Amino acid sequence: MTYPNILIFALSAAGLGFVCLGMDRHAKQALGKAPPLPRGRARLGLGAAMLVLSFGSSVQAYGVSIGITVFFGVIAIVSAGIALSIAYRPSLLRFLGGLAALVAMSVALAGFFS
Amino acid sequence: MSFNPPFDRPRPLRQSMAWLHTWTGLLLGWLLFVIFASGSLSFFRNEINFWMHPELHHLRDDARAIIHARRVLEREAPDSRQWTITLPGPRDPTLFVAWRADVLSSRYSSPSPRSGASRRPAHGSRPEMKRLGLDPSTGEILKMRESSGATFLFRLHFQLHGVSWFVGRWTVGIAAMVMLVALVTGVIIHRNFFKDFFTFRPNRGKRSWLDAHALVGVVSLPFHFAITFSGLLLLGAMLMPSVVRSVYPDDATGFTMGIRGGRDRFNIAPPSRKPAPLGDLAPMVDAAQEEWRGGRAGSVVVANPGDAGATVEVIQAQGYSLANRGIARRLLFDGITGKRLETPPAKASSAIVSVWNSLVTLHLGRFATPVQRWLLFLAGISGALMIATGLILWRISRFKARGPGEAIPVGCRCVEILNVSGISGWLIALGAYFWAGRLLPDTLFARSEWEIRVFFLAWAASLIHATLRKHLSAWVEQLSFSGALIALLPLVNGLTGVSPLFRSLASGPWQVAGFDLCALFAGALLLFAARKVHLHNFGSIALHEPGERPLPATDERSRRR
Amino acid sequence: MEKRATPLHSDKGSALNLGLRVVFAIFGAYGFSVLAGVAFARGGPFSSPLDAAAFSLMLGFILNVCAIVWVFAAATVSRAALGLLFPAMALAAWLHFSG
Structure with missing residues (x-):
């Protein structure tokens, strides 16, 4: 797995994780209670922003057509993973967003300095 | 849903689309499953071909x-x-x-x-x-030994087998158009598209199957549309020849050659x-x-x-x-x-031809790096899973909808048999094909045809088995058998070739290692599925009615920490 | 699943309705989309026959799906048929008179 792939994957995981936690139903499953409306919206917004970054890095690494393809492919896998993890181990999601964001930032920094 | 077409009375759009989705999915689901499954495997055509030729593994x-x-x-x-x-x-x-x-x-x-x-x-x-x-x-x-290799699966994908290429491709073309209708109607009838994006509720019978069907469908929806539509485009000149002929009146192959460069x-x-x-x-x-x-x-x-x-x-x-x-x-x-x-x-392509090229090249996957190839493969498998879960969902719905004490309707029984033999039976045939590919003697006359015969004989045997056995028992037995056949493929490779798994992982050709590992993983998944069905079979007599709390199945107890 | 409405019409009428819609969906939709494809290919502002053929094929398949959905979504069979027939006749007339 090369560096751009890891970045795209981490940003997608973080983005989708935050989007998921922004939904009342899944926030209840993962964290125990639904978030107040502004916080839920903030999570959705942050998640969406990370997804946009993931899309951007995919297009930057592979060009428009292949970049879009790779992005949707990664989204598919990560979404399925999140759905299964909520179903069987909801508490995992608690850490997903933050962890993936951390990975994404460190990979981006590593790429920036390499 | 029983066969009661609602079209002769006023009805909401959702009802028409639900009926259309159900029947397009059901009538061609088994063929579409084979198309999706063989197509996904064809993304790894080179690697599968290589595995089937052990005389090349030292290269x-x-x-x-x-x-x-x-x-x-x-x-x-x-x-x-x-x-x-x-x-x-x-x-x-x-x-x-x-x-x-x-x-x-x-x-x-x-x-x-x-x-x-x-x-x-x-x-x-x-x-x-x-x-x-x-x-x-x-x-x-x-x-190289005479072998049909992965080319058999590739041809099966777009022109079937045993019929002329014209009949095969037209059938696949019609199936692709029906698939597109099923996708569109599926999106129309899906409630709460975004709210239910991550929803999956296991162990709830029909609700879980519906969740699974929706989940696999929605997460890779762009791929399903793109692959199905581009599949139609690849057969386009054959499916709508008058359109092509209207701008190429004297040039029978002008379009097909031109669109390829x-x-x-x-x-x-x-x-x-x-x-x-x-x-x-x-x-x-x-x-x-x-x-x-x-x-x-x-x-x-x-x-x-x-x-x-x-x-x-x-x-x-x-x-x-x-x-x-x-x-x-x-x-x-x-x-x-x-x-x-x-x-x-x-030569730069015009905008229209670029769109065509993008879709078709995506379908063929010729550009793909290994990681991208895996993404395409997994998208295809999710399509096959979407179809399989849909077929099983239909059967469960129909099974539940019958009255108390009512015998299983003939149509439902047919669907049961076709589900088992079309899904797990096809996987048995696939496993048998790979076994035959490695075990048939090199000097056998018409060896590549014999490999294909083994494939279809195994498939036919699974159909007979599904007819004779009770539904859930048939599932358990066929899933177990296909799981065993496929999981044992690395053993077959090790005994009949020069690069068994432990060697190919260390230094050998990674195509062989990849195939062996995937076979192990897929076989394990099938055996796991067989176990789940087996436990379900013994854990409850009837499927849960709506509103009822799910019965505590034995596996749930073992999952609790 | 929706509750089944009390059948107000005979089963024979229902079967005929469905049968007609299936025929229209298989043949009518195909005929309509091929007509539309040919009309666009001939009449559209394309820079090369390759563009014309590629675009018209893509359009043809999209229209085919839409037509099939229309046939089953239309409130009555006659509306389903006319929804295909009117545009098809208009396209056929255009093709005939434009040579």
Whole structure:
């Protein structure tokens, strides 16, 4: 797995994780209670922003057509993973967003300095 | 849902679309499952072919490959006007050489009015090519056992088997159109598209199957649409010939050739008729790879070898744009001196043709790196799962909808039998095919046909088994058998080949390691599924009614910490 | 699943309705989309026959799906048929008179 792939994957995981936690139903499953409306919206917004970054890095690494393809492919896998993890181990999601964001930032920094 | 068409009375749109979705899905679901499953496997055609030829497993990439290739070509095709060398790579360590048999230089043949000009390929066909596989370390010509390989699965995907190519492709084309209708109606009837995006509730009977069906469908929805639509486009000229004929009135193959880049790409520049020794190819390949900063060279095309006007084109292994048919970067060198020549720019496609190309190239996956190839494969498998869960969902709905004490309706029983044999039965046939591919003796007459016969015999046997056994027992037995067949494939490989898993993981060809690992994983998944069905069979007599709390199945107890 | 409405019409009428819609969906939708494809290919402002053929094929398949959905979504069979027939006749007339 090369560096751009890891970045795209981490940003997608973080983005989708935050989007998921922004939904009342899944926030209840993962964290125990639904978030107040502004916080839920903030999570959705942050998640969406990370997804946009993931899309951007995919297009930057592979060009428009292949970049879009790779992005949707990664989204598919990560979404399925999140759905299964909520179903069987909801508490995992608690850490997903933050962890993936951390990975994404460190990979981006590593790429920036390499 | 029983067969009660609501169309003769006022009804909401959702009801019409639900009926249409159910019946398009049901009638062609089994065929579409086979198309999706064989198509997904075809993304790894090279790797599967390689696994099925253990006599090639000792091959390793070698820096001298190009030298051997050139030596063999000079021996076998000295007067051909175009050589193509396909260098070994991560997908296949075999070195391939090919040459144009239809365009010969005039050095060794008597001058004729036609010599010097490149003959146009026969009407509608590609130029005649001859091809050899070589060992990249020694240049030895490889003798390969006769095997249908993954090409059988590839053909099964778009033109079926046992019928003419016309009937096969039309059937697949109709199935693709029906699939598109099923996708569109599925999106229309899906409530809460975004709210339910991550929803999956296990152990709830029909609700869980519906969640699974929706989940696999929605997460890779762009792929399902793109692959299905592009599948139609690939068969487009055959499915709607009048449209093509209306703009190409006299040219039967003008469209199909044009959309693939035109006949011009088969033209070779006329030779200068002055013999000159061909320069070293290896430094040209090295120069190209250096220019691409690590990008690997995939193939080398030599035009007019042995002539003073010879040119060498080095083509990168990795495509960079879908819009231009997955085209790769290419560098042109002078054949004698090795100097860089100005590469003619690739013909830009118009916007419309770019859209067509992007979709079709995505479907064929010819551009893909290993990671991208895995993404495409998983998207295809999710499509197959979407269809399978849909078929099972129909059966569960119908089973629940019958009244108390009512016998299983004939239609539902047919669906049960076809579900088991179409899904797990097809997987048994697949496993049997790979077993036969490795175990059938090399000297068997019509060996490749026998491999295919084994496939269909196994499939037929599973159909008979599904008819004779009770539904859930049939599922358990067939899932277990297919799981065992597939999980034992690495053992078959180890016993009949030179690179068993422990060796291929350490140093051997990773194509073989990849196949073995996937077989283990897939076999394990199937056995796990068989166990789940078995426990379900013994954990409850009837499926849960809506509103009822789910029965505590035995496996749930074992899952609790 | 929706509750089944009390059948106000005979089962035979229901079968005929469905049968007609299936015929229209299979043949009518195909005929309509091929007509539309040919009309666009001939009449559209394309820079090359390749563009015309590619675009018209893509359009043809999309229209085919839409037509099939229309046939089953239309409130009555006659509306389903006319929804295909009117545009098809208009296209056929255009093709005939434009040569």
